[in-house]
Amino acid sequence: MVLTSGDYGRWPSPLTAAEVARGKVSLAELWSDGAALYWLESRPEENGRAVLVRAGDDGPRDHSPAGVSIRSRLHEYGGGAVCLVPGGAAGRFAYVDQADQRVWLCDGHAAAPGTAETRPLSPPAPQGSSYRHGGLSPTADGRWVLAVREAHTGDGGPPQRSIVALSTFAGGPSESTLLGGEHDFFGAPRADASAARLAVVAWDHPNMQWDASLLVVVQLGRAGSSDSGDEVLVPTGRPWVAAGGPDESIGQPAWQRDGTLRFVSDRRGWWQPHVHPGTPDAGKGPVPLTDVAAEFHGPDWVLGQTTFAELPDGTVVARQTSAGRDTVVRLRPGAPPDPVPQPCVSISALCAHNDGLALIGSTPDAPTSVWMIEATGTPRPLRPTPRSTAAASLRREDLARAEPFTVTGRSGRVVHGTLYRPRRPAADAIDAATTPPQAQSPPPLVTWCHSGPTSACQSGLDLALQFFTSRGFAVACVDYVGSTGYGRAYRCALWGQWGVADAEDCLDAARHLADRGDVDADRMAVRGGSAGGMTALNALAAGEGFKACTALYAVTDLLSLAATTHDFEAHYNDRLIGPLPEARDRFVERSPVSRAGAMTGAVLLLQGTDDAVVPPLQAQRMHDALDAAGTPCDLRFFEREGHGFRRADTLIACLEAELAFYQERLHL
Numbered sequence: 211m212v213l214t215s216g217d218y219g220r221w222p223s224p225l226t227a228a229e230v231a232r233g234k235v236s237l238a239e240l241w242s243d244g245a246a247l248y249w250l251e252s253r254p255e256e257n258g259r260a261v262l263v264r265a266g267d268d269g270p271r272d273h274s275p276a277g278v279s280i281r282s283r284l285h286e287y288g289g290g291a292v293c294l295v296p297g298g299a300a301g302r303f304a305y306v307d308q309a310d311q312r313v314w315l316c317d318g319h320a321a322a323p324g325t326a327e328t329r330p331l332s333p334p335a336p337q338g339s340s341y342r343h344g345g346l347s348p349t350a351d352g353r354w355v356l357a358v359r360e361a362h363t364g365d366g367g368p369p370q371r372s373i374v375a376l377s378t379f380a381g382g383p384s385e386s387t388l389l390g391g392e393h394d395f396f397g398a399p400r401a402d403a404s405a406a407r408l409a410v411v412a413w414d415h416p417n418m419q420w421d422a423s424l425l426v427v428v429q430l431g432r433a434g435s436s437d438s439g440d441e442v443l444v445p446t447g448r449p450w451v452a453a454g455g456p457d458e459s460i461g462q463p464a465w466q467r468d469g470t471l472r473f474v475s476d477r478r479g480w481w482q483p484h485v486h487p488g489t490p491d492a493g494k495g496p497v498p499l500t501d502v503a504a505e506f507h508g509p510d511w512v513l514g515q516t517t518f519a520e521l522p523d524g525t526v527v528a529r530q531t532s533a534g535r536d537t538v539v540r541l542r543p544g545a546p547p548d549p550v551p552q553p554c555v556s557i558s559a560l561c562a563h564n565d566g567l568a569l570i571g572s573t574p575d576a577p578t579s580v581w582m583i584e585a586t587g588t589p590r591p592l593r594p595t596p597r598s599t600a601a602a603s604l605r606r607e608d609l610a611r612a613e614p615f616t617v618t619g620r621s622g623r624v625v626h627g628t629l630y631r632p633r634r635p636a637a638d639a640i641d642a643a644t645t646p647p648q649a650q651s652p653p654p655l656v657t658w659c660h661s662g663p664t665s666a667c668q669s670g671l672d673l674a675l676q677f678f679t680s681r682g683f684a685v686a687c688v689d690y691v692g693s694t695g696y697g698r699a700y701r702c703a704l705w706g707q708w709g710v711a712d713a714e715d716c717l718d719a720a721r722h723l724a725d726r727g728d729v730d731a732d733r734m735a736v737r738g739g740s741a742g743g744m745t746a747l748n749a750l751a752a753g754e755g756f757k758a759c760t761a762l763y764a765v766t767d768l769l770s771l772a773a774t775t776h777d778f779e780a781h782y783n784d785r786l787i788g789p790l791p792e793a794r795d796r797f798v799e800r801s802p803v804s805r806a807g808a809m810t811g812a813v814l815l816l817q818g819t820d821d822a823v824v825p826p827l828q829a830q831r832m833h834d835a836l837d838a839a840g841t842p843c844d845l846r847f848f849e850r851e852g853h854g855f856r857r858a859d860t861l862i863a864c865l866e867a868e869l870a871f872y873q874e875r876l877h878l
Contacts, residue, residue: 218653218682218733219869219878221634224603225680227869230673231255231861237570237578239514241294242563243301247592248273249559249570249580250280250292258856260308262292264301265580265592273301275316275328281308282513284344284360285778286823286853289512290398291344295378297352304331304346304355304378311342313357313376331355331376332385338364345397345513349405352378354443356388356399356408358513368777373399373410375443386442389428392449395419395778397513402465405443406430407488409452409463409471411510416781416789420509420664420694420701424454425463425473427488450490453477459698461507466520472499474507476698481507483518483528483541499541505531505695509664519562527567529557531695534614534626535669538569538583552589554581556670572670575606608633610679612669619718621711623703626689626696627719628667629728630675632682653684654876655729657720657756659738659745661854663692663704663712663786677865683872684729690715690745692786708741708786709768709800713748721755731755733876735811737868740824740853741765747802747832750809757811758875760868761802763824763853764815766832768797774825803828806835812842814871816864818851844871 231254241248246266253259260280264273274280282288291306301318313332335341345358354375362369372390389396393412397419400409408430413423431446453475454460461474461481471488474481475496483506484496506528507517517529526541527550536557539547554571558578561568566584579591610630619625632653656678660667667687675685689695690712692704704711716736724731735758738746743764750759765771772783772790781789787796798804813836817829829845836843846867848860855861872878 218632219873219876221632221680221682223677223680225673225677227677227862227865228858229603230677230865231858233577233673234861237580238559239290239292240516240559240561240568240570240580241292242561242568243294243296244564245300247561247563247568247580248292248294248301248303252856254856254858254861257850260291262303262305270592273303273318274305275326278305279308280305282306282342282344283308283311284342284358284513285395286776287512287778288344289510290346290358290514293346293348293355295348295352295355296350297378302352304348304376306343306346311340313343313346313355315355315378329380331378332357332359332374335361340364345399347398347400349401350403351405354378354401354405356401358396358399368780371396373408377442379441381440384440384442386444388430388443388445389426389449393424393426397510398461398463398515400463400465401430402469402488407465409465409473411460411463416784418509418664418782419461420459421785422454422456422458423460425452425460425471425486426450427452427471427490452486452488453484453496461510462515462518464518464520467524472518472526479503479699480697481505483526499526499543500547502530502547503697505697508666508694511665516559516561517557519560519567521562521567522565527560527562529560534628534667534689534695536571550583552581552583554670556668572668574612574669575609575671577671577673604676604680608680609671610676610685615722617718617722619715621714623691625691625715625719626693628669628687629723630679630685630687631728632679632684634682652727652730653682654733654872654878655684655686655720655723655735656872657716657734657736657746657749658685658687659690659712659716659736659742659749660687660693661738661740661742663690663708663741663745664694664701666693666695674865678869681869682878684723686719686723686729688716688719705785706788708783709744709748712745713752716745716749717752717754717756724755733757733878735759735872735876737761739763744802747809747813748800748805750811750813751802751805753808753810758814758872759809759811760814760816760871761832762816762855762864763818763821764802764829764832765824766801766828767803768801769794770828770831771824772797776822779823803832803835806832806841807839809836809839809841812871812875813844814868815843815845816848816867817845818848818853818855820850821853823853842875
């Protein structure tokens with residue numbers, strides 16, 4: 211079979227939208243109790259329900275209470291929704307119930323999945339108020355579960371956050387407040403082995419955690435009687451700051467076996483691991499574990515990030531990100547990072563497990579899974595999953611492969627990107643030796659803008675991306691200025707430039723690929739979600755090459771967003787654009803809704819009706835503005851979907867609509 215350029219975008223592919231949706235099972239929050247591994251799975255086929263899975267000698271099985279979805283809504287994005295709790299039955303864990311946002315304890319011991327007993331650890335909120343919890347972690351003896359609490363009072367004021375210690379004693383809820391009111395935000399509370407010290411990341415408006423944050427430590431004591439069950443943890447001194455400041459971002463505090471405090475700081479230009487003695491009178495500050503110019507942390511959009519593990523011999527193992535690719539390394543003082551052999555190029559979590567470690571990661575040809583890396587032996591995934599079943603419909607030789615590229619954009623800065631060329635299933639491949647030259651024209655391009663702007667593209671297998679490449683599209687993923695993984699300077703270079711520099715970078719990347727002859731300059735589209743949707747729409751408005759734009763739950767009206775957004779991001783734009791009201795004109799100028807008349811290509815808007823981050827009215831106003839300007843626009847709402855789609859039927863409908871949209875608008 212000979213294919214021509216006219217076939218691009220319409221190649222028959224064995225990878226269906228339903229298979230992509232079935233394979234889009236996200237994994238998070240990896241834990242080990244020595245006997246088994248545990249992680250959260252968010253399942254589209256169960257309407258996005260998040261389930262705790264246990265993998266022991268008897269194989270993987272659901273470990274959650276029946277019908278419960280484990281998900282935090284703290285900061286709207288959540289995270290840290292589950293933790294193992296020592297000191298009880300094997301597999302005992304605490305979790306945040308998505309339905310009521312309270313913290314519950316599950317005894318973990320059940321004859322059948324879903325039949326374990328549960329009871330609440332946190333009390334209900336006072337009348338007229340509501341609580342959200344996240345960032346869960348246990349004390350070493352399992353006596354308490356630490357949590358970040360977000361209290362919404364219902365009076366229209368901003369929520370108040372605190373660190374609470376929830377007793378696991380069976381006599382009923384008993385809690386104490388360890389920190390509260392000192393800062394606007396808290397994340398990642400961690401107690402040392404004896405529960406005598408608490409370390410936590412804190413930050414305040416207008417900063418985000420990745421802009422400027424602090425490592426706060428407080429001494430702890432105990433009050434009450436352990437026999438009667440009313441014993442509580444209490445602060446015994448004033449909090450003190452171990453690291454951080456106005457030009458430093460802190461993350462992932464952890465107490466090591468020797469009593470020192472490990473954390474991540476970008477004080478040297480990169481998120482690198484440091485160690486502090488852990489006492490205010492130690493006489494010396496943090497010491498870096500490595501000076502390699504690479505990232506060992508990511509932005510804390512969600513709590514519970516774990517990219518480090520301490521092995522039994524005290525060796526620290528970490529995820530290292532460089533040039534858009536993740537690796538695993540051992541860190542030893544005075545020595546360069548030592549790579550750990552493993553196949554994953556995108557890694558989201560690490561934990562120690564027996565004499566080895568485990569990770570959540572994806573390879574170039576296998577979607578995200580839990581991998582075991584034993585002290586001796588070959589790394590292996592724990593089980594076949596719906597993700598690997600979906601991927602199996604494309605043979606390894608048919609998968610589009612990542613080709614990193616860089617281009618110096620119009621600003622003079624380097625733009626980082628990855629090109630995925632279309633790949634035809636091997637049985638029907640184009641034979642370039644016999645195909646006439648006129649039939650070898652370059653393919654259409656879809657440029658993907660990640661949903662940052664403080665984020666990055668991932669290099670592991672993405673079935674949604676392969677859905678398009680297997681049909682004859684090239685896809686370019688762009689880490690535009692402001693992306694993470696390239697150091698603090700690159701991340702902060704977007705300050706004051708959001709809405710301009712990010713769109714320019716995506717345009718420059720696409721035009722670079724067209725100039726090289728890799729893609730068809732006359733058939734280029736751009737797409738993005740959330741903040742990436744704004745980037746995509748602004749790139750379309752520039753009128754420099756894109757003919758179509760897909761925007762999912764996209765920011766379209768910056769002033770409206772500033773008036774309605776949640777507290778976590780209430781001042782995010784102060785740095786990215788400027789503070790209000792001084793920067794009001796810039797907010798208007800950089801809003802896609804203000805640039806509807808400049809958009810010469812068609813637009814597809816996909817929006818959830820329950821989105822609390824970017825309200826549905828943003829999509830409706832964008833549609834109305836485009837309609838008034840005479841620009842073709844299709845707006846589709848999806849019921850019971852929030853910011854980021856989780857339901858299988860939604861994912862299928864979106865992929866099929868996006869494909870048909872490109873086929874029509876790029877004349878394929």
